[in-house]
Amino acid sequence: MMTSHSDVAALKDLVAEPHLLDARLAQLDTVPLLLVYTHLSGDESLLERCRPYIKGAWSFEVDVPADLQAELRRKMIAVLTDYAETGRALPPAPELEQLQRMCDAAVGQVVPAEYMPMVLEELNFDGTDAKTVRWRKPIANETLAKYNVLVIGLGYSGLAMAIKLKEAGIPFTVVEKNDDVGGTWYENTYPGVAVDTPNHFYSYSFRTESNWDHYFAQGPEIIKYIRSVYHEAELGEHVRFEEEVVSAIWDRHIAQWYVRIRRKDGSEYVHCANVVVSGSGLLNRPSIPDIDGMQDFKGPMFHSARWDHSVDLAGKRVVQIGTGASGMQIAPSIAPKVGHLTVFQRSPHWARKNPLLFAEVTDGVKWGLANIPYYTKWYRFQLLYATSDGVLPSLRKDPNWPEPETSLNAANKAIREQLIEHMRSELGGDEELLAKVTPTFPPYGKRMLRDGNWFRTLTRDNVELVTGPVARITATGVVDKDGIKHPADVIVLATGFKAQAPLSPIEIIGTKGSIRDHWGEDNPRAYLGVTVPHFPNFFILYGPNTNGGHGGSAVFNSECQVRYTMLAIRELIEREAASMDVREEPFEAYNRLVDAEHAQLVWTHPGVKNWYRNKDGRVVTNSPWRLCHYRNLTATFNPADYDIETAKVTA
Ligand code: N01
Numbered sequence: 001m002m003t004s005h006s007d008v009a010a011l012k013d014l015v016a017e018p019h020l021l022d023a024r025l026a027q028l029d030t031v032p033l034l035l036v037y038t039h040l041s042g043d044e045s046l047l048e049r050c051r052p053y054i055k056g057a058w059s060f061e062v063d064v065p066a067d068l069q070a071e072l073r074r075k076m077i078a079v080l081t082d083y084a085e086t087g088r089a090l091p092p093a094p095e096l097e098q099l100q101r102m103c104d105a106a107v108g109q110v111v112p113a114e115y116m117p118m119v120l121e122e123l124n125f126d127g128t129d130a131k132t133v134r135w136r137k138p139i140a141n142e143t144l145a146k147y148n149v150l151v152i153g154l155g156y157s158g159l160a161m162a163i164k165l166k167e168a169g170i171p172f173t174v175v176e177k178n179d180d181v182g183g184t185w186y187e188n189t190y191p192g193v194a195v196d197t198p199n200h201f202y203s204y205s206f207r208t209e210s211n212w213d214h215y216f217a218q219g220p221e222i223i224k225y226i227r228s229v230y231h232e233a234e235l236g237e238h239v240r241f242e243e244e245v246v247s248a249i250w251d252r253h254i255a256q257w258y259v260r261i262r263r264k265d266g267s268e269y270v271h272c273a274n275v276v277v278s279g280s281g282l283l284n285r286p287s288i289p290d291i292d293g294m295q296d297f298k299g300p301m302f303h304s305a306r307w308d309h310s311v312d313l314a315g316k317r318v319v320q321i322g323t324g325a326s327g328m329q330i331a332p333s334i335a336p337k338v339g340h341l342t343v344f345q346r347s348p349h350w351a352r353k354n355p356l357l358f359a360e361v362t363d364g365v366k367w368g369l370a371n372i373p374y375y376t377k378w379y380r381f382q383l384l385y386a387t388s389d390g391v392l393p394s395l396r397k398d399p400n401w402p403e404p405e406t407s408l409n410a411a412n413k414a415i416r417e418q419l420i421e422h423m424r425s426e427l428g429g430d431e432e433l434l435a436k437v438t439p440t441f442p443p444y445g446k447r448m449l450r451d452g453n454w455f456r457t458l459t460r461d462n463v464e465l466v467t468g469p470v471a472r473i474t475a476t477g478v479v480d481k482d483g484i485k486h487p488a489d490v491i492v493l494a495t496g497f498k499a500q501a502p503l504s505p506i507e508i509i510g511t512k513g514s515i516r517d518h519w520g521e522d523n524p525r526a527y528l529g530v531t532v533p534h535f536p537n538f539f540i541l542y543g544p545n546t547n548g549g550h551g552g553s554a555v556f557n558s559e560c561q562v563r564y565t566m567l568a569i570r571e572l573i574e575r576e577a578a579s580m581d582v583r584e585e586p587f588e589a590y591n592r593l594v595d596a597e598h599a600q601l602v603w604t605h606p607g608v609k610n611w612y613r614n615k616d617g618r619v620v621t622n623s624p625w626r627l628c629h630y631r632n633l634t635a636t637f638n639p640a641d642y643d644i645e646t647a648k649v650t651a
Contacts, residue, residue, distance in 0.1 A: 007373075011084035014371060018077050025073045027364025028375070029059045031106050034072060035378035038102055039094055041079045046072055047105045057107040057386035060355050083373075090373055093125035106378075107385045118631045122205045122384060122556075123377040129206040131559060132167060133566040137574060144169055147573055150259050150273035151175070152245045152506070155183015157541035157558040158279025159226065160204060163233045164566050170573070173271065174235070175261055177244040181230045183281050185222045190307040190326060190494075192333030193219035196450045197553045198356070200369075200376075201383040204229065205559060210369035210376050215356040215383075216450070247507035248276050250536060255578035255645065257537065274579075275537045275572070277565055278506075279558075282542050282621060283497040285504060289321070292472035299476075301491040304330060315339040317487050319478045321470060322494030323349055325449050330494055331463070332453040341463045342486040344470055344478065347609065348439045351449040353422050358452065384556075389626040391415075392550045395444050395602040407442045408602055415443045426455035433458060436467050444550060445608035499611045499621050500524070502543060510535035511581070522614035527587040527641065528634055529623070530561050536581040536645070537572070539565040545594050546630075549603055549612060549622040556627060560634040567637035571644070580642040597624035 015021060025033060031054060038047050046068070053064040064072075083090065094102060096116050103111040103119060111119075121130040149165055151158050154176040165172040178186050195202055199212045199222070207229050213221060242264040249258045259271045286303040294301070302308045304326040318338045320331055323345045335341050369376045394411035397404070407413035420438060427433050437455065439445070458465050468481040477487040498504060500522035508515040512534040519525065526532050529546035530539050541561045548557060572580055598604050598619040603612050612622045623630055 007090075008084065008087045010371070011080060011373075015077060015081045015084050018081075021077055021080075022073050024364060024367060025076055025372075026069075027362060028368040028372070029365065029379065029382070030062055030064045030069055030072070031059070031382055032375055032378040033076060033368075033372075034064075035102055035106055035381070036372060036374050037072060037076045037079060039091060039374055039378070040083065041075070042091070042098075043075070044098070044101060046075065047102065051105045051108075054105065054108040056109075057382050057390070058354075058356070059382070061108065080373075093120055093123070103381070103385070106382065109390070111385065112626075112628065114632070115628045117635075118628045119381060119384075121631075123381060124205055125374070125377060131205065131563045132164065133563060133570050135168070135570065135574070139169075139573060143573065143576055145171065146576075147171060147274050147569075148173065148272075149275040149277060149569065150245075150248075150257065150271060151277045151279055153177075153183060153279040153281060154181045154230070154239060154241075155185070155279060155281050155284075156226065156555055157281070157562065158183070158277075159230060159233075159235075160555075160558060160562045161277050161279055161541060161565065162235050162238060163206075163229075164562055165569075166233065166235065166238070168566065168570075170569065172238055173273070174239045175243045175245055175259075175271075176239060176241050179242050180227075181239075182223050182226050183279075184283055184305075185219055185226060187284065188305050188307075188326070189219060189309070190304045190330050190333075192329035192452070193326075194329060194452075195222060196325065197387055198383040199225075200380050201387060202553045202555050204555060205380075207232070208376055208380060211366055212361055214361060215359055216354075245280075245506050247509070248538075249507075249509045250511060250538075252511055252536075252579075255537070255647075275539070275569060277539045277541065278503055278543075279541045280503060280506070282499050282502055282547060285498040285501070286493075287496045287498050288493060289470075289495050291470050294473045296475045297473050297488075297491060299489045299491065301493065304492065304494040305497070311490055313338050313490060316489040318342070318490045318492060319344065319486055319488040320492045320494055321478070322346075322496065324494065324496055325447060326496070327494035328449050328454045329452060330492060332457040335457045335460055335463050339462065341460075342466055342478070342488070343458070343463065344466050344480070345436070346467075346469055348437045348467075349446050349449050350419055350439055350443045351423075351451040351454055352419065353451045357450055384553075387551045387553065389551065389628070391444070392626055395550055396600050397602070397605070405607055406440060408605070412442050412444075412602075419443060422451070423455055426451070426459075428459055430459065433465065436465060441605055441607040442602055444602050445605050446610040447549065496611055499547075500614050502540070508535065508538065510538065522620065523616070523618060524620050525587075525591050527582045527590050528561075528564060530564055530634075531568075531582040531587075531642075533582050533584050533587050536579040539568065541565070544620055545591075546623050547612070547621045548627075552627045557623070557630065560631055564634040564637060568642075571637055571639055571642075575644065575646055577644050577646045579645040580639075581645075582642055586638075586641040594624055595619075598622070 050064050055061040149172040151161050151174040154174050162174050198215045199217045244262045246260045246262050256272045257276045262268045286305050300311045314337050317340045319342045321344045398409035401409050407416050466480050471479045477485045479485050502524050524544035526544045529543040546557050603619045612619050614620050
């Protein structure tokens with residue numbers, strides 16, 4: 001890759017004052033800097049010398065001595081100076097063997113070789129986005145004009161899909177029920193809403209951001225990012241806001257979907273599309289519990305995803321029902337201002353501490369991300385690995401493990417003990433409270449939450465934790481299982497989402513009936529989480545069995561599904577075919593593999609009740625796969641998995 005004049009000028013500026021540069025480099029994280037140096041210089045000696053001080057992928061697991069850090073900075077300045085003076089090109093991505101050595105040293109463990117293609121794609125060194133699907137032969141404009149794709153929803157997944165369709169020149173329309181982009185991040189505005197995957201990874205690989213204010217951004221910062229990506233992509237003419245897809249019916253005679261769309265004013269129209277892609281998300285239909293007496297409550301009562309900002313909680317008696325990811329963020333945020341907070345915990349969740357949870361990204365680090373060549377890429381690798389597959393082996397059941405009720409294996413037990421120790425210290429030694437908040441099931445059985453002062457909040461004088469189910473709601477409060485009434489001015493329902501009925505309430509009718517007939521009430525299944533037999537030219541992003549339960553990032557998964565969908569659409573268009581329908585055999589075989597894998601993993605533990613499983617106990621939302629495995633499954637498209645109707649499509 002050539003270095004442009006402006007790059008050379010920027011490098012010259014960078015090295016013009018070595019003392020200043022040294023001071024700036026001193027503010028950066030050691031490992032990404034070490035990787036940048038190794039990459040730019042080809043010299044691996046420092047990597048080797050730092051290796052023993054790197055215990056894990058998080059920055060707080062690294063303790064490289066000061067003299068070694070100073071040497072790294074000196075050498076870094078020398079190599080940058082050399083690039084500035086010679087104007088030579090920055091190196092391409094490292095060769096696989098070097099990449100492997102760099103990755104291993106950088107995270108303090110051997111990174112499976114299988115990861116390397118995925119790492120190269122994620123880091124995107126040549127800036128061309130290796131995940132972009134490119135035509136294999138010239139496609140005439142008249143051919144492209146015969147196709148049009150309808151994308152449902154403009155959250156993270158739908159936006160990525162729209163961007164890739166636009167890049168490929170494929171006609172498309174996006175229908176979004178809200179009046180703005182953002183999906184779940186647009187809808188969830190409750191106090192404390194934030195992501196629990198680090199943003200430098202929880203963002204598109206094709207549009208990284210060097211300016212995040214936090215490692216774990218709050219809702220408004222994420223929305224700002226999504227909006228800026230949307231505006232940069234100039235999708236305006238393709239998007240219809242405040243319109244909602246009601247149904248989609250496949251017409252096999254003309255190989256088109258008739259999509260019924262409802263406008264904000266209630267009027268409806270039909271839009272025809274060859275292909276429909278759902279980006280409607282998994283967690284977007286609130287689950288409102290059916291509690292005796294709910295309708296009698298006199299005060300405001302709202303769901304976490306429909307927060308009523310007109311209600312002032314100051315000094316009020318608030319009852320919060322639910323202690324999942326949303327509830328654990330809400331309570332610490334509102335407790336300091338409410339008069340009294342009663343939290344109903346039906347069953348406890350595990351929660352881990354991360355020192356970076358509320359940390360701000362310093363100006364120094366932001367500067368490094370924006371200015372040091374490749375720093376932002378290696379930084380992404382660190383965070384990607386920190387949050388991805390490392391934990392998965394500890395979620396596998398050991399059939400000989402002697403304590404199977406509470407843990408799965410030795411590593412899982414060790415996590416359990418760390419978590420209990422953490423809770424004990426946060427609860428100030430209150431063993432009674434500790435017993436109430438300690439799950440009986442193994443760690444990760446339900447989503448592992450991040451402790452953002454949740455446990456400390458429970459020790460506040462104005463907070464009370466009530467365990468067990470809600471017996472009923474009255475006009476003025478909530479009654480617990482022991483018949484004790486807890487007065488309430490406001491009730492917050494942090495009760496989760498209807499995750500087992502994806503696509504709901506949209507009616508989707510394929511060649512053999514409705515998707516509800518195929519999935520029943522709560523048993524969604526798809527090939528690779530994306531396609532379903534008898535629903536030709538229909539693709540689901542964030543579909544069945546694609547939610548990450550052990551780590552990773554929903555954005556990563558959705559980029560995998562977008563690529564797979566683009567590969568499929570390419571196949572359709574290059575063949576000028578009318579339709580493709582996934583065959584039963586690969587669909588069934590894939591789902592057997594998913595179920596067999598899940599049988600070995602924590603989410604099917606008999607002691608766990610979570611939103612990942614349906615009423616028969618089958619895990620329907622979560623992926624059992626390591627990230628790199630799912631990436632490999634979706635990185636190619638096998639036409640043999642599909643019945644492809646090659647009758648040429650007509651306009
Ligand atoms: O929902 P949940 P959530 N009576 O289903 C309880 C993502 N997310 O909105 O545990 C009493 O996890 C229920 O009790 P139990 C993330 O993927 C991410 O919190 O089933 N209680 C539980 O405590 C997450 O997993 C982020 O026994 C009732 C709670 O309500 C997903 O969204 C932030 C009840 C529901 O917890 C969903 O999280 C927020 C009833 N009738 C959300 N019904 C971050 O990235 C339910 N409950 C940080």
